[in-house]
Structures are given as C-alpha cells and as structure tokens.
Amino acid sequence: MAHHGEQHYNLEQRFDFTAATKKSIMTVLVIGAILLGIGIILAMTGGGHHEEAGEAGGHAFHWYERLYANLWINNVFFTGIALVGVFFFAIQFAAQAGWSTPILRIMLSLGNWLPIAGVLMIATFFIANHDLFHWTHAYLFDKNDPQYDSIIDGKGAFFYWPMEKGSFPIFYIARMIIFFVFWVFFFNKFKQISEQEDQLGGTSHWFKMRSWSAYFLVFFAVSSSISAWDWVMSIDTHWFSTLFGWYVFASWLVSGLSAITLLTIFLKGRGYLEMVNQNHIHDLGKFVFGFSIFWTYLWFSQFLLIYYANIPEESVYFIERLSSDVFGPYIFVNLGLNFFLPFLVLMTRDAKRHGIFLKVVCSILLVGHWVDFFLMVQPGTLGHNGGIGFIEVGMFLVYGSAATLVVLGGLAKKNLVAKNHPMLEESYHHHI
C-alpha cells in the first residue's frame, strides 16, 4: 500500500570504493594468479596425455592450449555478464519500468568491463587462433590437400568473405570488432545521457534514453546471436544448432542477473540504496528464478531434439560430452547448479525476498554458468586433455576479480542513484 509522506533518501550517495574492499578483491586476484601459476607449471612439467594425443589426432597436445581455452571461456563468459548489464538497463527503458530506478546504475556499471573484454577477446583470438578454432587451418579449404574438408569449405564464406577461404578471416574479425565497438558506443551513450540527466533533470533524457535503448536492443538481438555462433559454436565447426544463440544468451542473462542481484545486495549491506527494499530484491529474485528455468528450457530443447532424432552429425556434440570421463559428470553438475538448485531454493516467496538465499544461489549460479561455458568450449578445443584443475579455477578467479575491480571502480565514479529519473518516486512505493 502507498505510504504517504515525504521521503528523505540520500540521492547524492556515491559508492566509496575503500582501500579495504580493493585489498580483499586484490587478494582474490593474487590467489587466482598463484593457482594459475601452479596450474601452468604442472601442465608444463606433467602433461601426461602427450602420447595419447599423439596417437589419436596426429597432433601433439601443448600445455598452452589449455591456457588459451581458459582465456576464451572467461572472455566469453565475462563479456556476456558485462553485456547483459547494459542489455537489462536498456530493457528497463524500453519497457518503461519504474520499479528498477534505484538500481539502474548498477546494471549499467557492469558495462565498464566491455572495452577491456573486447581487447582481450581480439588479442586472444590472434594468439590462440589454430589452437582454438579448427576452421582457421588453411588446408581445410585446399581441394588438393588430403585433409580437405568439403563441409567446412561450404561454411568458409562465413569466416573469410570477401577474401579467399583459408586466408585471413576478415569477415569474422570485422564482426568481432563491430560488435564490441557498437556495444561500447551504446554503453558510453547510456552513461552520457545518465550524466546529463543527473545534472540537468527533466524528462527529456528519459525519452532520449528510451530511443537509444530501442536501437541498442535491435542491435543486441542480432549481435548477441551471431557472437554466440562466432565465438562458441564455431569451435565445433561441423556441428550446428539453430537455437544456439538463444542458449548462450540465456546463460549470459542468468549470469548477468545474478551479478546485478549480488551487487545490489552487497551495496545494501554496505548501507547504500536505502530506497531498495524487499520488493525490489523480490523482483530481482524472480528474474533469476524465471530465467534459470528459461535456460533449462533451451538447454533441454536442444538436447531432446538431438537425442530424439539421433542424427550422427548432430548427436556427436552430446556424445563427445556425455561419454567423456572428463566432461560427462559436469553435464549433471551443470543441470544441478543451474536448474535444480535455483528452481527448488528460489521457489518460495520468502527465499526471493531475503538476501541470504539470493546471495548463496546467485554466487553458485555464477559458477554454474561458468561450467556451462566450460562445457561449450573445452570438449571441442582440448578433448580429453581438458578438465577443471588449477588453471581453470585460477583463471576464473583472476578474471572475476579483475572484472569486479573494473565494475566497482566505474560505479564509484558516478552517482549511485539516478536522482532525476522521472520514475524514482514510483520505485519508492514499489510493492508486490
């Protein structure tokens, strides 16, 4: 019910990124770096699978391939979280939502990682190249070569157009650059309009933001799908799934929503955002709960059709994973963490309204969806040389803490609350 009367919230509040907070995040980063170092040393000296790989593929396995695969998993995963922050921000304006006004800046702050993610993604592609993407080998497109692959040759234009197949993947690189440039452009545009709104007030900025949000959402719809094909699906070059773009998007969305929820609860715990009450937390919880089910729906739709039709060229994707000693168990870990856990824990209203449940579930979901991307990338790049070890955990911690530092650093620079947003008053009275 509406409580009448003046609201005295501090609208000028800014997140104070204290040295202590920075230090604890840096500690995690250092621990991650140490684990990563141990993992690399173990991989360099031990290896163990060298001979097997030599027999199976005719190509020796090098320890740095595992490093590249991990760089790629985390590039894609954390790009997704950053992108979903901007996406969810834009959705609030397109949907003319009022409830989310106090947490708008939190969503937007995730986008601070985007420029760095873009540089890392492009750099990793050029360094890892052949070790990650089978289609980058020139011999696949050479009809006179014994290893000529007519199927990949047929798909070649998607990577190499307008240049000759097997040369420089100009079309692929152009897409990667264009996507990041536009995403960062829209992110900066949103930041700029937010800044103007804070300084000048009035409703005109809201309308401006709504138009830009609409443009961004159209671009996002196309680019998020294509980036999923480019960056993840092209690893298994022969294989394809028509809902893969949606599947990756759903995984990104749940991770991004979890990150937004965790940040909101963290800031509330620090005494910021007094206007955010249980009702706002409840709504975030509903998004996490609902889109976890949406992710499961897509995961299962993809699996069931392939399983049921049992066409070898399609089912190889799941055979590679389910019948593997390395990846088989993680399929069930994936479903357990990303479906059964949020479904059962967040089902009741109380669980969605109390920070502690959401804190636990959202943290686990971030790990769970990392496992999802791990399962998308590693089987096609490393095969039985993959797995979760020191390198995986270390790299995840390094990326995670680096992204957190960047996001919180960006958050601390601006106002925490959109103080002149026309729907701020509405959000105080949000009640569900």
Place this chain on the structure above:
Amino acid sequence: MEKDTHFILGVYDDEDVLLHAVEKVRGTGVKIHEVYSPYPVHGLEHVLGYKRSRLPIAAFLFGMLGTTLALTMQFYMMRFDWPMIIGGKDYAAFPDFIPVSFELTVLLASFGMVAVFMIVSNLKPWAQPRIFDLRSTDDKHVMAIDIANNSAVQVEEIKEILRSSGATEVNNKSFE
C-alpha cells in the same frame, strides 16, 4: 442473535477513505465480516489483516501430483502395457517423458489451483452468492459487519464509528 444473518453495511465512495476506515474500524475492536469492492483495492488485504494466501502450496502439491501421474503413466504404458521401441531408444527412455511430464505438471497445478480457489472463495457453480449491496459491483465500496460477531459493541455505536470513518451511508442488511 444468529450468526451470518444480520449485518451493518458501511458504504464508501473512495478507496483511500475506505482504506483508512478499515484501519479505524479495526482499531476500535469492531470485527469486519468482509469488504466488497468493484475492483481490487491495492493494500486492502493488508489493512484487513488477512494472512498470506496458502494457494501456492496447493499449486505445488497439484503440480507434484501432475508430475508423478505423468511419469507413472508413461512409464507404465511404454515399459509394461504396450512396449514400443521408438527411434532406437529404450522402452523407458526418460528424456522422452519430460515434455509430457512438464505439460501435465502445469495442467494439474493450474486446474488444481483454480478449483481450490473456487471452493475456498465460495465461487463454486452451485453456490448462492449473497449480494450485500448491488452497487458494490458498480461504484461503491461496501464494508459488512456481522452484528452477531460484535455482541460486545452496541449496534448504534458501530453505526456511529462507520459514519465518522467516512461512510456516505450506513445501512442494515438481513438474510433469511
């Protein structure tokens, strides 16, 4: 005096007045039988002190019933009653059962929830609805107070409380 037969009705024009009136009337210790309004008034159930609905529990149980029923049915049919090999899979191929299980879960949860709601809210088809004031289906909010439930307070006193809380009319209503 018999229960559920003689009522005092307070008629209100405005939902804000109504919300404050409910708080005020309950504050004097008078027990409200029910409030009728032409549309859902936000926060009314809160000021009336209603406990949160237990309908989700019914939905969950009916949903579980649906899942169990669907899995048992398919398992029995495909494994025992009429075993069939489809697409080279096992007789009891679990992934095949998921879509039907999902559908039956949703179906039974929603049907069960509607049925429970209808019965609990006395909206069953054979129910004889009691109209306290026909205008509560148009433009008036009506607060009904059961006289038998408030034997400690004088009828005139209740009427005075209603009037002072902003009721535009205070009427008597009796049912057979």
